[in-house]
Amino acid sequence: MLSRLVVVSAHGLKSSSPLGAGCYVVSRSLVQASRSLHTSSQSRAPLPPLPEKGGQVRHGIFPEEIFQLLYPKTGVTGPYMLGTGLLMYMLSKEIYVINHETFAAASIGAVIIYGVKKFGPSVAAFADKLNDDKVAKAQEVKDVSLTSLAQAIEDEKKEQWRVEGRAMLFDAKRNNVAMQLETNYRERLHMVTNEVKRRLDYQVALQNLHIQMEKEHMVKWVEKSVIGSITPQQEKESIAKCITDLKALARATQTSATA
Amino acid sequence: MSSGGLAQRSLAQVKLRELPEWLTCRTPSHPREVVEMVQGGWQWYYKKYIDVKKGGAGGLGMLLAGYCALSYIWSYPHMKRDRWRKYH
Numbered sequence: 349m350l351s352r353l354v355v356v357s358a359h360g361l362k363s364s365s366p367l368g369a370g371c372y373v374v375s376r377s378l379v380q381a382s383r384s385l386h387t388s389s390q391s392r393a394p395l396p397p398l399p400e401k402g403g404q405v406r407h408g409i410f411p412e413e414i415f416q417l418l419y420p421k422t423g424v425t426g427p428y429m430l431g432t433g434l435l436m437y438m439l440s441k442e443i444y445v446i447n448h449e450t451f452a453a454a455s456i457g458a459v460i461i462y463g464v465k466k467f468g469p470s471v472a473a474f475a476d477k478l479n480d481d482k483v484a485k486a487q488e489v490k491d492v493s494l495t496s497l498a499q500a501i502e503d504e505k506k507e508q509w510r511v512e513g514r515a516m517l518f519d520a521k522r523n524n525v526a527m528q529l530e531t532n533y534r535e536r537l538h539m540v541t542n543e544v545k546r547r548l549d550y551q552v553a554l555q556n557l558h559i560q561m562e563k564e565h566m567v568k569w570v571e572k573s574v575i576g577s578i579t580p581q582q583e584k585e586s587i588a589k590c591i592t593d594l595k596a597l598a599r600a601t602q603t604s605a606t607a
Numbered sequence: 608m609s610s611g612g613l614a615q616r617s618l619a620q621v622k623l624r625e626l627p628e629w630l631t632c633r634t635p636s637h638p639r640e641v642v643e644m645v646q647g648g649w650q651w652y653y654k655k656y657i658d659v660k661k662g663g664a665g666g667l668g669m670l671l672a673g674y675c676a677l678s679y680i681w682s683y684p685h686m687k688r689d690r691w692r693k694y695h
Contacts, residue, residue, distance in 0.1 A: 401659060401663075405665025408665055409669050442695055445689045447686070
């Protein structure tokens with residue numbers, strides 16, 4: 349539990365764990381930052397996951413391996429008997445001397461053991477929660493980047509699909525341009541026809557005018573010559589004849605009116 | 608017994624009569640080897656007891672116990688004066 353507290357921000361890269369107790373402040377990093385190739389001694393392979401539990405330790409200071417080592421020969425109580433024997437030996441030969449420091453060590457040991465037994469699980473749960481939060485955050489970052497990359501792939505595919513449609517767009521545009529060209533051509537065709545027709549009409553009108561003028565001139569000339577050919581004597585005779593004709597006509601109408 | 612093969616084996620695989628030879632094979636000859644041995648030992652301990660998801664009191668407890676034992680051994684000549692009896 350204590351080491352879990354200590355390790356709550358530990359586990360850096362493979363070869364960067366520090367030497368000596370008390371400096372475990374290496375932040376957990378799941379993303380390698382350097383970009384060089386084969387220049388540092390650190391390997392860039394993905395790290396294996398941390399083991400769940402560490403080596404087993406009994407009573408806080410004795411590794412389980414000693415108990416396993418002595419189990420075949422001496423059973424379960426073997427290591428305890430060994431410990432008791434060693435303790436008695438050291439006390440009786442005064443290899444371990446009992447003095448004021450023994451009392452101090454005993455008090456400190458009692459306090460430590462009480463603290464660990466009482467607050468151990470809660471501290472361990474707290475440290476676990478911190479670790480889990482960190483892992484969840486990193487996982488979230490990874491998930492977000494994964495989803496964004498997947499989204500980018502989808503968008504890219506959609507763009508590729510759009511590019512296929514671009515050919516149809518160009519066809520439509522080409523049709524537009526062709527239609528414009530056709531319209532222009534036809535307009536010009538119309539213009540040419542109109543102009544040619546105008547010129548031809550002008551020529552026709554000109555000819556008609558010529559013919560008409562000739563006709564009028566001829567008629568005028570004939571009239572003039574006819575009038576010129578009437579002498580004054582003939583004119584008197586014709587006038588007298590007209591008067592006698594008119595009198596005759598008047599007599600005829602008078603008789604027809606009274607009859 | 609090939610001495611090369613002996614030097615590679617760890618302590619658990621060495622037989623008792625080969626022990627002196629094994630020790631002489633493994634003693635460091637260069638200060639750099641001493642440093643490497645110390646660093647390798649620390650790495651082994653760290654990986655086994657501290658660098659885990661759910662560590663226990665054992666990881667730090669064994670370090671403290673080792674520290675206590677080592678400092679007692681180093682200060683034993685001074686402690687000898689506090690003996691209760693002269694002859695044992």
